[in-house]
Amino acid sequence: MTRGRLVVAAAALAVVVVVVGPFVYPSGFGGADVAAREQTESIAPGYEPWMASLWAPSTVLGETLLFGLQAAVGAGLVWYAVRRFDSSNDAATDRSE
Amino acid sequence: MEGFLPVEWALAWVLFAAPAVVYGGYRTAMLVRDDPRQKALLAVAAAFMFVLSALKLPSVTGSTTHPTGTGIAVVLFGPAVTAFLSALVLLYQALLLAHGGISTLGANVASMGVVGPLVGWVVFRSLRGRFDLQKATFAAAVLADWTTYFVTSSQLALAFPTSSGVEGVLSALTKFLGIFAVTQLPIGILEGLLAAALIGYVASATDAVRSRLGVAA
Numbered sequence: 584m585t586r587g588r589l590v591v592a593a594a595a596l597a598v599v600v601v602v603v604g605p606f607v608y609p610s611g612f613g614g615a616d617v618a619a620r621e622q623t624e625s626i627a628p629g630y631e632p633w634m635a636s637l638w639a640p641s642t643v644l645g646e647t648l649l650f651g652l653q654a655a656v657g658a659g660l661v662w663y664a665v666r667r668f669d670s671s672n673d674a675a676t677d678r679s680e
Numbered sequence: 681m682e683g684f685l686p687v688e689w690a691l692a693w694v695l696f697a698a699p700a701v702v703y704g705g706y707r708t709a710m711l712v713r714d715d716p717r718q719k720a721l722l723a724v725a726a727a728f729m730f731v732l733s734a735l736k737l738p739s740v741t742g743s744t745t746h747p748t749g750t751g752i753a754v755v756l757f758g759p760a761v762t763a764f765l766s767a768l769v770l771l772y773q774a775l776l777l778a779h780g781g782i783s784t785l786g787a788n789v790a791s792m793g794v795v796g797p798l799v800g801w802v803v804f805r806s807l808r809g810r811f812d813l814q815k816a817t818f819a820a821a822v823l824a825d826w827t828t829y830f831v832t833s834s835q836l837a838l839a840f841p842t843s844s845g846v847e848g849v850l851s852a853l854t855k856f857l858g859i860f861a862v863t864q865l866p867i868g869i870l871e872g873l874l875a876a877a878l879i880g881y882v883a884s885a886t887d888a889v890r891s892r893l894g895v896a897a
Contacts, residue, residue, distance in 0.1 A: 614736070615745040616681055618859045619836060623684060626840045626852060632683030639778035649777045650734045657730030664724040668885040 682781035689839045694786030697763070700794045704764030711761065721892075722765075724882060725753035729769045732874070733792075737867055745863045748792050748828050751821025751875035754800040756892060762801075766793025791831035800824025813883055813893060814876040821875035825868035829860040 623630065640646040685693075711718050732749030749769075753762040767789045773779040780788050804820035811819075833856035841848030842855070883893065 615859055615863050619856060620681060620684060622855055622859060623836065623840045626842055626855075630684075630840075633687060634683030634781075634783045636682045636778045636781065637775075646777065646779075650736065650779075653772070653777065654731050654734040657727040657732075657734065660723045660727030660730065664720045664727065665881075665885075667720045668882065 681784050682778075683783050685784050685787055685835070686839050689835070690783050690786060692786075693790045693835065697767070697786050697789040697794055700760060700763040701767045701789060704760040704762070704767075707757075707760045708764050711757070717886075721756055721882070721886070722761075724878070725756055725762075726765050726768070728752040728875070728878060729765055730772075732871060733769055733773070737870070745829075745860070745867055747867050747871040747874075748796060748825050749871065750792060750797050750824050750828070751800060751817060751871060752878055754797045754820055754824055755804055755817050755875070755879055759794070759797040759801045762797040763789065763793040766797070787832075787835050791835065792828045795831045796824040796828030799827040808893075814880045817879045818872040818876040820872075822868045822872035825871045826861070826864060829864040830857070833857045833860050 640649055708722065712722070728751070729749035732747040735747055737745065737747065748766075750762050750766060753765050767785075770780055770785055770788050770792065774782050774785055800820040800823050803823045804816050807816040807819055833853055836856045837849050837853035840852055842851040
């Protein structure tokens with residue numbers, strides 16, 4: 584396996600981790616951002632957020648799939664770039680032969 | 681965290697981050713105009729940020745957190761372009777994933793896109809002459825990640841001090857660092873390893889990278 588394919592495989596693995604991860608550790612691990620929000624609430628108990636999210640995924644699964652989509656977009660870009668690097672290297676090798 | 685940062689702090693961080701993002705956008709446009717080969721490298725830098733910031737990884741503290749993925753952009757293009765790419769990634773997450781938020785976009789760009797990458801870039805430039813490319817990249821990515829979450833903790837401490845004065849801010853900083861810093865220690869190291877591996881590959885594969893970073897073929 585070339586190093587380029589290894590990079591693409593690692594990116595694909597990242598997508599799998601994003602999608603499968605929440606099912607493996609659904610409740611044992613809370614987000615650090617949630618812990619930070621709870622900390623602000625304990626420091627300033629009367630504080631009310633002045634703005635709400637324009638929208639939010641209605642389920643944990645929906646959020647997970649959207650994060651998976653983001654990782655997939657990133658992995659696709661890595662794949663595109665690696666293909667370009669590999670093809671330009673092949674062309675350079677052909678010219679030198 | 682939408683709406684959790686008080687309005688005055690949300691605006692202050694927008695004012696802090698905006699010049700870096702605007703200048704970064706200008707630098708990115710010039711980069712692509714002067715050398716179209718850089719498009720693929722920009723795609724790799726942005727993709728690394730997209731993939732890593734989407735990962736929700738469990739850490740030693742029993743909570744999950746995200747890597748930043750800014751290391752590749754810092755090493756290849758410097759802090760200004762990284763600020764621009766970070767703003768794009770964070771805007772995508774705020775609008776489409778309801779993660780982060782519009783009201784916290786300035787603060788998030790300031791930490792992940794401006795201060796963290798600036799520290800990473802200084803580290804990279806300091807180490808590049810003495811260590812090989814991958815070691816310098818590892819250190820830059822790790823420090824950029826850790827600095828990002830130190831700044832996030834500081835931003836929250838400034839907005840939510842436990843009491844008035846400097847002591848209140850420092851006390852709150854200790855509490856927020858307890859949440860973010862310890863969690864981020866192993867995540868930052870993982871991010872550094874991934875960044876070093878990817879930069880090693882692109883440096884071996886492309887003349888464009890070798891010429892940018894002064895690496896012999």
